[in-house]
Amino acid sequence: MLKRRLSVLTAMLATLAACLLTPLTASSAVAAPSGCPKIIWQNGEKTVSYENCGGGSQEESDNGGGEGSGNGTPSCDLSAMAGQGNTRWCEGTTTCWAHIPSSVYKTQAEAPEQPPPSEDAVYIFKWCVSADGESSYDWMWYTPDEISLEELAWQAYGRLTIPAFTLEFNPPQKAVIFIDTWWWASGTSDEVLTGSSAAGLVAIADPDRMEVDPGDGSGVMSCPFSTTKSDACAYTYERASDGYPARARLVYTVRFENNGAPLEVPGLPGAIESEWQEVTVPVTEVQASVVG
Structure with missing residues (x-):
């Protein structure tokens, strides 16, 4: 033998x-x-x-x-x-x-x-x-x-749930060119999110930013994580329209803990995003008249 x-x-x-x-x-x-x-x-x-x-x-x-x-x-x-x-x-x-x-x-x-x-x-x-x-x-x-820590981390990541929200803007109902339009995510909060445990390993999502696409072709802009009405996230339209297809999403950074201790696992995503939420934004001009 x-x-x-x-x-x-x-x-x-x-x-x-x-x-x-x-x-x-x-x-x-x-x-x-x-x-x-x-x-x-x-x-x-x-x-x-x-x-x-x-x-x-x-x-x-x-x-x-x-x-x-x-x-x-x-x-x-x-x-x-x-x-x-x-x-x-x-x-x-x-x-x-x-x-x-x-x-x-x-x-x-x-x-x-x-x-x-x-x-x-x-x-x-x-x-x-x-x-x-x-x-x-x-x-x-x-x-x-x-089951490895990597597999458990993926399981924990999949258990994160991003709350739904509604994209709001001000002025309400209709924006005005050359005047700031404010954006915020209504119906959610800026709290830290923690997924359910996977054998003691959890994924934690920290609010990072809000991404807004005004819909006029200017592209996506990054704003502070805004969940209440304020000027923290603002954009100025320069052209009028019957309705721009605006959209926004929330972005969180992700970290992991194993039985309460910080855990770093190479190869796992460091962020998680919500689904894009859309809203149609009419934009008008303000007519001025000169009195002689």
Whole structure:
């Protein structure tokens, strides 16, 4: 048995050396697969689901699939692990592959050095190649379908709810050229928003600004986060119209907390916006008469 394992290990290391232009360096800092892909075991066959790999998800199984087929586009070059089977995924721009479970161990011992963290854990060999060709590899315990902080953060982000509002303007009913028109989001507030918890991880949205498009072709302008009638957000029309298609939306910056502690997760969005709210704004001229 030991002789067979050593033979397999020798063959694997030979393959690694042939594929890499730079020497491999072992690193215990390589994290276990998480977030992408999600590896699912069912009836003794594994399926790899590529989630958050950049532009959607892809799925492939042991029966084929190469680089996957689907609507998403991986954020890394999966061809860097061509010929290594289907268990490939992206961690940002880094391409990773794992032998699950590993056919050889890190040492010549018949069992891993550390006991499994759970009864579902399997001992794997993980190999990663960065976008600039730097390689790293390690052996580790891995629990299939383990939910990562990144996955939890995405769940928490999806639980944020932006309150509805109505776009108001003043002068009411009809604006006047060369006179400031005020804008505000009616029916909402400038309170901080907190989504529901995802296993202790929450997304928090802080009010940042209001974006207003007056509808006259001038483009979108950025205003203070305005929820009450004031001149904080103002625009002056220069041409009259039966009705400009004005619109506005609210923008929040997003941060995350894990059990009350600040958490930074690379790759997650730093903002969230409401839907655009529209209103038709008639703009008129003020007629002046000169009395002689």
